[in-house]
Amino acid sequence: MSLSESWLxxxxxxxxxxxxxxxxVVEILAETDRALNPAEVYELARRRHPAIGLVTVYxxxxxxxxxxxxxxxxxxxxxxxxxxxxxxxEHVLLCERCxxxxxxxxxxxEDLIRSLQERTGFIIxxxxxxxxxxxxxxxx
Amino acid sequence: MSLSESWLxxxxxxxxxxxxxxxxVVEILAETDRALNPAEVYELARRRHPAIGLVTVYxxxxxxxxxxxxxxxxxxxxxxxxxxxxxxxEHVLLCERCxxxxxxxxxxxEDLIRSLQERTGFIIxxxxxxxxxxxxxxxx
DNA sequence: ACAACTAAAGAAAACCGTTGTCAATAGCTA
DNA sequence: TAGCTATTGACAACGGTTTTCTTTAGTTGT
Numbered sequence: 001m002s003l004s005e006s007w008l009x010x011x012x013x014x015x016x017x018x019x020x021x022x023x024x025v026v027e028i029l030a031e032t033d034r035a036l037n038p039a040e041v042y043e044l045a046r047r048r049h050p051a052i053g054l055v056t057v058y059x060x061x062x063x064x065x066x067x068x069x070x071x072x073x074x075x076x077x078x079x080x081x082x083x084x085x086x087x088x089x090e091h092v093l094l095c096e097r098c099x100x101x102x103x104x105x106x107x108x109x110e111d112l113i114r115s116l117q118e119r120t121g122f123i124i125x126x127x128x129x130x131x132x133x134x135x136x137x138x139x140x
Numbered sequence: 141m142s143l144s145e146s147w148l149x150x151x152x153x154x155x156x157x158x159x160x161x162x163x164x165v166v167e168i169l170a171e172t173d174r175a176l177n178p179a180e181v182y183e184l185a186r187r188r189h190p191a192i193g194l195v196t197v198y199x200x201x202x203x204x205x206x207x208x209x210x211x212x213x214x215x216x217x218x219x220x221x222x223x224x225x226x227x228x229x230e231h232v233l234l235c236e237r238c239x240x241x242x243x244x245x246x247x248x249x250e251d252l253i254r255s256l257q258e259r260t261g262f263i264i265x266x267x268x269x270x271x272x273x274x275x276x277x278x279x280x
Numbered sequence: 281a282c283a284a285c286t287a288a289a290g291a292a293a294a295c296c297g298t299t300g301t302c303a304a305t306a307g308c309t310a
Numbered sequence: 311t312a313g314c315t316a317t318t319g320a321c322a323a324c325g326g327t328t329t330t331c332t333t334t335a336g337t338t339g340t
Contacts, residue, residue, distance in 0.1 A: 300321105
């Protein structure tokens with residue numbers, strides 16, 4: 001089963017329905033390896049389902065985010081883009097120019113976090129790590 | 141010289157003027173160790189200078205951000221809060237409950253970044269690291 | 281298949297944080 | 311002290327997002 005089929009199935013389990021506009025949004029977000037904002041999703045979705053409204057894009061994004069299938073990505077030029085969610089302890093490497101995104105694992109912050117907890121008295125529950133750079137295609 | 145005096149001096153070097161409303165905003169942002177959004181800055185600033193307008197808060201924040209004296213902080217509930225800027229290679233530890241912020245150094249991501257550059261072909265130019273947790277006062 | 285139920289759709293308006301406009305005010309410099 | 315002009319606050323405008331409402335169309339049970 002493809003990723004988008006799996007997402008649609010998860011929406012159905014929650015009592016959701018599989019509709020053509022929803023399928024368009026889901027497929028775009030499931031298949032794209034770039035962080036996309038609602039306007040970009042809308043533009044791409046209209047190619048598959050021209051009658052779709054921007055509001056439906058917002059509503060579908062909201063549902064997918066609630067199911068933790070996508071997540072909001074924070075960038076210098078704003079925090080309005082969404083990307084397929086991390087699986088387990090993954091972080092993201094973003095191309096500053098084209099928005100292409102790669103997930104990675106392997107950060108080792110255990111020592112840092114332990115030492116900070118001791119020094120500051122904070123209980124640390126989560127961390128965000130994002131790397132920014134240029135993907136091979138954008139290095140010219 | 142206090143931090144707020146130093147910030148006001150830097151504004152003056154750029155041809156800026158030291159006014160009462162501007163001083164109020166600068167003092168609040170320089171002295172507070174919590175991430176504050178424009179509305180919060182406005183509320184606090186009105187205690188020092190009741191006639192201040194929200195627009196002046198936005199404009200002063202814009203100037204301070206351009207001078208890299210404050211920076212935008214990204215959180216789960218939005219990205220509208222500002223905090224005294226990092227000095228050199230500092231990251232931030234935020235209390236999820238009260239917004240209190242501590243700066244720290246000592247992340248060691250050199251190996252990770254080098255290995256990712258080799259594996260992915262990306263040129264990595266920057267990284268964001270934020271830790272979230274509960275400060276001692278919010279752990280009850 | 282069909283009917284009934286109701287989730288989801290699109291259109292339009294509302295909302296709200298942020299930015300722009302403008303005349304009046306008040307720092308700074310000579 | 312006068313003159314220049316950056317800054318101010320009020321108001322309007324803007325734009326992304328959310329709400330409201332009626333219509334459409336998945337889904338379920340017969």
